[in-house]
Amino acid sequence: MNTQTTLIIGAGFAGSVIARELAEAGQQVHIIDKRPHIAGNAYDELDAHGVLVHRYGPHIFHTNSEKVFKYLSRFTEWRPYEHRVLGVVDGKTYPFPINRSTLNQLYALDLDEAGAAAFFEKVREPREPIRSSEDVVLNSVGRDLYEKFFLNYTRKQWGLEPSQLKAGVAARIPTRTNTDDRYFTDTFQAMPLHGYTRMFENLLDHPNIRMETSVDFADVPDHDGYAHIVCTGPIDSFYGYRFGRLPYRSLRFEHAHLADTKQFQSVGTVNYPNDHAYTRITEFKHLTGQQCDGTSIVREYPMADGDPYYPIPRDENEALFKQYEALADAEKNVTFVGRLAQYRYYNMDQVVAAALSASQKIMEKL
Structure with a gap:
């Protein structure tokens, strides 16, 4: 029986921050993720050539929240990094956002x-x-x-x-009359010095946290035996698609290593609005600061089907979500937090802020 334990579904930002907060408050936490790793879409790892890559596309940390930045600073050192993007139009590259x-x-x-x-x-x-x-x-x-x-x-x-x-x-995309070519202008812009996965390992390193990967919520016995459940995955899946599936946009990532290339492009990301089936190419060494021979890149191909990445912001989708939200609001012992659970186009810092807020409310119930 797990009457003193909170079950958290998903070990991305939302789940991991809540797990840490509850654990530090003395609660027992069981956190699961259906993927074989922690860190959600922010997961990074060394590829076969020793280059640190973001497996699910580039994750650039930026925030205006000193609270969020200080909180994560407990679990990582930082590397200052300001992201720059170019857009290709008629074969030439131009600063983007437009300035x-x-x-x-x-x-x-x-x-x-x-x-x-x-x-x-x-x-x-x-x-x-x-x-x-x-x-x-x-x-x-x-x-x-x-x-x-x-x-x-x-x-x-x-x-x-x-x-x-x-x-x-x-x-979300600004237009500038000055020559500021940074993609973001937030007060705090940095990358975890040793990568996101290491930061998540530190977040989840607590004696009150039990972490299991490659475990689906459907395979966890006795859901009702937990003191509380935190869902950070798709809310429609949690409710068995009762009202139908919420539309999400997915991505396919095509990773490549260029052994004889020191630098593939002059900035972290280059957008291709009018050419190719992919939207952009990211070169990871810009983001991580890693010094090594060769370089690794990723091309992103948007897809209709696949893992859910982006809630699609349309009125009819919001109306469908509201039906699921009504079910969620009636729950006494289940909390929904994160981009997929709340059907919101959250940035990473917004997820952390939402998770910190949700943690306080959960602890008031326990």
Whole structure:
């Protein structure tokens, strides 16, 4: 009988942070993951050539939350890193998100900051109200930049037109009149010095935590015997798809090692909005700072089927989620936290913050 034990489904950020918080509060924790490893999608490992790679695509840590950064700093040292991205248009690379340098290079201009602001004002297509991702981008940068950098990328990434996606998707990507070419501008930008997996090992290293990998929730006997259950996986799966499946976008990762190449590209990630079936290529040595011969890259191919990665932000999907959320709200001894459990497009720091908050509420119940 596990009446004094909390069962946590999923050993990614949400599950691991909650496990640590409950363990430090004196609770016994049993955490399971159906994959053969911890760290969820942030899992990294040395590939066959000794290069540290992110198995499920690039994970760049950034946050404006000092609380979240300090919390994770208990479990890892950091390597300062500011992510930079280029977008390929007509065979040439340009800074992305779009900034003043992008405009000057693309259109052979010499704009200053005021000139860039005036350029955007001239080309933008005012949209009111702003309902979709198409509205967001056209309202900000106009049709030519929309078609060059956003339209086809969105079609590949989501399998939908930008007009079919809620505004929040495109709102994540800023437009700048200065020459700041960092992808993120958060106060804290860094990568775990020894990798994400090591950080998760430290997070889960507590005598009150029992960790099991390659274990599915369906294979755990006596669910009702636990004091509390924390679900960080897909909420529709937890409820046996009672109202139907929530739509997710999946990814296929094509990893490659280039033994005779010291550096494959000049920045961590290069986007291909208009060419190829993949959306982007990431070169991991930029992210990790690892010094070694050869380099390892990954190409990302968005897919309709496969492991769930991105909740698809559309009104009808939100309405379906609300049906599952109503079931979740009625639960006394089950808590749902994380991107898949809450059907939200969370960043890593947002998941950590949500997990810290949920931990407090769980401990009030126990």
